[in-house]
Amino acid sequence: MSSKNVTSEVVSVDEQAFEKADEAVVDEDGFEVVDETPEFQATVQMEVQAKVDANHPDGMVDTSEERIYGATLEQEERIRAREAELERISARAEMGMQDGRENRTRDIVAKQSAERRVEFQKRAASVNPWADPDRDDPRAELTQEQLAAVNKQSMRLAEKLDGWSRAAIGRRMGEAVVDGKDLMSAVVGVFEELQTAPGQVVPIGMLEGVNRKEVSIEGTVTQLWEPSSSAISQVGLIEDESGRTKLTSWVASDQPWIEEGERVRIHGAAKNWYNGRVSVALTGWSTVMFPERGRWWE
Known part of the structure; x- marks a missing residue:
């Protein structure tokens, strides 16, 4: 007769209590802390039903148009919260850092530029008194008849001088008249001065009097001849x-x-100068335009 001896480890009541004490959370006084907060978890069936209800076409019929189609309320709340947070961050960056900083920088640069301009004009006033920014417009010192004549001549010159406004021409003429020139001398002097100013197309006959290394001209190439050097592409007369x-x-x-x-x-x-006469040359910085090219209707 055989018998089976089943042995098991016998644990005393004190040892069991000690093990439970290790598993439990106790406070500083040694008392066990009991978590009374209930924990709610959705069952698998509830999660499946929630997805079906959220994605079913009939599930969005009676809801607001602002709802996000196909999203649960929890997902929608997270999306809305994230969008609101991004809008708040964008608004704060726009008002506090980006546009505000750009506006402040623009104002500071404009102020510094104006201060430098005034400082330069005051230094220039030692040579030309009319450059003083504190001096009034010279036209205010003219008589009514002189002012009318200056305005009339400035309108006429503005039609001939590209890039110069009537007010700028009138101011220059007013300066000349106040300095003692008669009206006709002032008109001729201002016209010649502005006609050869930087950026203006200078008449070829006035190139000798232009004190600049670069000029702008317009004319007709009347003659071309064979270049004397291989470094020259074309040479002729304009x-x-x-x-x-x-x-x-x-x-x-x-x-x-x-x-x-x-x-x-x-x-x-x-x-340049060639045989005692002024000449012009095209460089890599020059711009050549042909006003009459492509005018097929003529």
Whole structure:
């Protein structure tokens, strides 16, 4: 007769209590802390039913149009909260950091620029008293008849001088008249001064009096001849109603080809002297335009 002996580890009541004490959470006085907060968890069936209700076409019929289709209330709340947070961050950055900083920087730069301009004008006033920013407009010192004549002549010159307003021309003429010039001398002097100012197309006949290394001219290429050097692309004469001068186009400047008899407008031409006469040359910084090219209707 066989018998099976089943042995088991016998644990005393004190040992069991000690193990339970290790598992339980106690406070500083040694008393067990009991968590009385209930924990709610959705069952699998509840989660499945929630997804079905959220995605079913009939589930959104009676809801607000602001609801997000296909999302549960929990998902929708998270999405709305995230969107609101992004809008708040964007608004704070726009008002406090970006636009505000740009506006402040713009104001500071404009103020500094105005201060430098005033400082420069005050230094220039030692040479030209009319450059003083504290001095009134010279036209205020003219008589009524002189002012009327200056305004009339400034309107006439504004039609001939591109880029100059009637007010700017009138101010320059007013300065000349107040300084003692008669009206006709003031008109001629201001016209010649502004006609050869930087950025203006200078008449070819007035190039000798221009104290700049670069000029802008417009005229017709009346003659071209064979270059004397391989470094020269084209050489010839360009003229307008006031005179003519030599025109040289260097190979290194890579400028467009000009036909004889063609009218061109050149900006940034280098002014040189050739055999005691003024001449112009095309460089890599020059701009050549052809006003009459492409005018097929003529």
